[in-house]
Amino acid sequence: MPILHAIVLGIVQGLSEFLPISSSGHLLVVPWLLNWHDFANADIEKTFDVALHLGTLVGAVAYFWGDILTLVKAAFRKPVPVTTGGTLDADHLDPEADRRLAWLIVLASIPAAVTGALFDSAITEHLGQFWLIGTMLAVFGLVLLWADRLAGHRGVGEWTRRDALLMGLGQALALQPGVSRSGVTITVGRKLGFSRDAAARLSFLMALPITAGAVAYKGLKLAHNGFPSGFAGPFFWGIAASAVTGYLAVWGLLRLIRTRSFAPFVVYRVVAGAAIVLVFATGLR
DSSP states (O other): OHHHHHHHHHHHHHHHHTTOOHHHHHHHHHHHTTTTOOSHHHHHHHHHHHHHHHHHHHHHHHHHHHHHHHHHEEEEHHOOOOOOOOOTTTTTHHHHHHHHHHHHHHHHHHHHHHHHSHHHHHHHHSSSHHHHHHHHHHHHHHHHHHHHSSOOOGGGGGOOHHHHHHHHHHHHHHSSTTTTTHHHHHHHHHHHHHHHHHHHHHHHHHHHHHHHHHHHHHHHHHHHHOOOOHHHHHHHHHHHHHHHHHHHHHHHHHHHTTTSHHHHHHHHHHHHHHHHHHHHHHHHO
């Protein structure tokens, strides 16, 4: 696999994992459009995808490091009386609220974890069709536009068990390439009345345990089957590229949505989705 291909795919993964445009869809579509055939079999391709997800996990952990430490400490702390404090957003979460948020993030991860474990083979074999990816990009982009136009002023500290489960169910839908994990969880968050900033922060925090779980699960398979020969360089550069661009994507999106809507991403999704379907239908690729 050429190093350039690995870096391009790393950049694609890093940007599309946290921007609401579907990383799984782009990782399938980009090599298809560019006529790249870098993997001898599907197992090596899956392994490389896991490596890129490791990179974005590193980028997100680097950005949210302070918040992660706060949540991990809070999760295993005994319940305490409510006081002031907390660091996650302008709501100034107290220690007990931090503890509650940590376990709600775990709760929100369960639907996607269970769905992914039960239907891993079916998802891989049947949901990666290019016309379907293009359709999902456009359809769920329009759904995001609808939800983003709703009023929303709730903060991170107002997240409930019901909210966590509903956003977790949305995250499970994103196992279909083209839906976008961040896009659908932000959509559900906006429908539940959260502000753009709060919905995005919750979406990003939800990504950490589910991504870490997927990397660990498939990493064990890699350890059992052995590392693909000749892929050390591409894996390193792909991980590095996805880590850097993942960090920048989180930083950039959280800054952007303070003054802008998600409309630019919706336009991109609709145009890209329509183009993918057109290319597939006409046989241009």
